[in-house]
Amino acid sequence: MSPTTKAYEFARSNCAVASTLDIVGDKWSLLVIRDLLQGKKTYSELLECDEHIPTNILADRLRRLDDAGVIEKSAYQQRPVRFTYALTAKGRDMGDVLLALVRWGRKHIPGTQALDIATRRLSASAPPTARARNPAKPRRE
């Protein structure tokens, strides 16, 4: 078996939040879902995200999300075989989580941008986030 991850095999508790985090609770999964929601389809497109996801991590996350039934992998051509990744209905429902994250980020982290899809649905809320004082702690030494 691959040396990359075998974790998330069973739930930490029956709490809906904890169980959901068992699936997408890491720094990358939701970004992959974000990109798929925005129309990216292939491995190489997903690899080019602004956050520079490492290729082995992307392969691992796609595997996990596929296992969890959040996305679906399918070949769109043979010779040479090439794949497409797409969200399932289950995955598309993550859109609400993404939207909540965007709203929070736009409201509390100065200088952050919304997603294209989110922008359309966010319409009137919050101006272009005026770069200003961030109420974060002065950093403990």
Add this chain to the structure above:
Amino acid sequence: MSPTTKAYEFARSNCAVASTLDIVGDKWSLLVIRDLLQGKKTYSELLECDEHIPTNILADRLRRLDDAGVIEKSAYQQRPVRFTYALTAKGRDMGDVLLALVRWGRKHIPGTQALDIATRRLSASAPPTARARNPAKPRRE
């Protein structure tokens, strides 16, 4: 300085989702916020969650969340000094993210329970989650 974490020092991109995940994008942070939202206040109360958070991880997450301005630590008594942790307004706004996660979990992961607060706000949606077939992959060998 402590050997526990120094990461999350700068944003991976200006995307609101990515920036928010830089703060709460791990398996534990949102569970701590969940518990604070549900009324837990002290370190030892937080330590007793169903998911068994390791004590060093809890200490680290509280430090991070405090640095990020999501929670606030304050002494509620001297001699001996004892602390209370509470969400700031910024932290309370994470409630929407939690709610989205609960809704997704309840809808797509059989056998999961909602939070107390969420239950009140979730009222009519979805029955007590009828334990049934989970459309997850049959596990690649």
Add this chain to the structure above:
DNA sequence: CACCATGACTTGCAATTTGCAAGTGACAGG
């Protein structure tokens, strides 16, 4: 045919981060 190019990954490996167990420091009570 030789050579370069894609697309989609895998492998190696060092640097972080987890997770578990045990230890510490400041008191309070008996």
Add this chain to the structure above:
DNA sequence: CCTGTCACTTGCAAATTGCAAGTCATGGTG
């Protein structure tokens, strides 16, 4: 003095990340 509680810290081994480089199938070009 001994035991207990709260709030953490330390030590490590094990798991996960992140970076660079390699692989494999096939297609195109000269």
